[in-house]
Amino acid sequence: MLIRYTSQIGKYFLMWKEIFKKPTKWSVMKGLIFKEVDDLIIDSLGIVAFISFFVGGVVAIQTALNLTNSFIPKYLIGFATRQSMILEFAPTFMSIVMAGKMGSFITSSIGSMRVTEQIDALEVMGVNSLNYLVFPKIIALMLYPFLVGISMFLGIFGGYVATVYGGFGASTDFIEGLQRDFNTFHVFYAFLKTFIFGMFLATIPSFHGFYMKGGALEVGKASTVSFVWTSVTIILMNYILTQLLLTQ
């Protein structure tokens, strides 16, 4: 079993190398990139906005409900919302959601091309199919931090709305909390890990779709397996990066 995992990981890194070989002509690639940006990024805006806004609200309410001691300053609601949105919710939790949404889309679209021999057709024509299929996804997901930025913003906004309009605190307190001890390194850390998660989101589901065997039924199975591995990788990388960047 260990040998199988190791060889899969090896194959994954070899795939990265293949992706950059023999690039597809730019006039064709341009169109592919726009299509992926549309399918992966633009198409995810709605769900990202929806989840972020409401989870931000819940984080604020939970914090407010736990502030029973009157010595704890009121600005903490804003502070806690900001910290949890920027540090973990938007980069990590959103990436797990995207491992489901983008990941299953990527695995099933590449997987169905595999089972219907469309990938063979590309190869036979002399196209580097990994470059043709995966490279545009990698470029599109370089815009993923933009999506996560929106998630941070809307999460905090959701927290603000829930606090102020739900009667849990004053607008000025919340805003004071947002500004308190603002550490730009935290934002850098959040976007750095987002970028890395984005690269996994583009490539792990592609890997599972590209190298799958079998028929239509296996496409579904590959999507599930790909979701599990993408999530596990993101969670582990999150731990490693946090350890490396935020502790001394």
Add this chain to the structure above:
Amino acid sequence: MIEIKNIEKSFGGVKILKGVSCVFEAGKTNLIIGQSGSGKTVLLKSLLGIHTPEVGTISFDGRIYSELNTDEKREIRTEIGMLFQGSALFDSMTVAENVGFPLKMFTNDSNEKIQKRVDFVLKRVNLIGAHKKLPSEISGGMQKRVAIARAIVNNPKYLFCDEPNSGLDPNTAILIDNLIKEITEEYNITTVVNTHDMNSVMEIGDKITFLKNGLKAWEGTNEDIFLTDNEAIVEFVYSSNLFKKVREAYLKG
């Protein structure tokens, strides 16, 4: 002309091709026949370079594939047109985009010139007025035509077809078979067709190679096939009642 010499190919220790040799001539429709699972697709995919045989050589008009460098291999691939069993059209592209794809990828032709060529080959396969349709919007027979158009758009020297009439009704199947044969003769292409369909064998088989258990069990023309006493081939032909009768009638004269 394609020459295969003694190729062997295994998957996970199981030998699928056990030393097959054959010659496919230009301008002829060469058939590979055999039961499902006999290794026809593996043989074709070895010709395509998708599978690499462990033993033996494949040469394309004298160029031995395994001895070529990457650029020369690529060169050969651009000379190959392939018709896949399920057509393998790109389902996100229209019919015209599918057919023009190889040109768009590998030539610097203007869009206009590509368009002209696409119109020409689509007309050649008798498909008119489907340019803007998606593969999912046309019938299986039409998809096959589009796939043939895409395979020949580059003026290939070699055309490979994997079970071109699987999933088609008998009438459409004959039309597709004949289309392949006509194009082969018209452009002097070296065509290799996989099939287990005796109708195709009789209709278009200039030369037939019969695969059984990973070996070439027989070869000949579609006329020889009724005269031979080769046990394996007789068994294969006799598996169809209709052809049993035809063969008996033929032998009686």
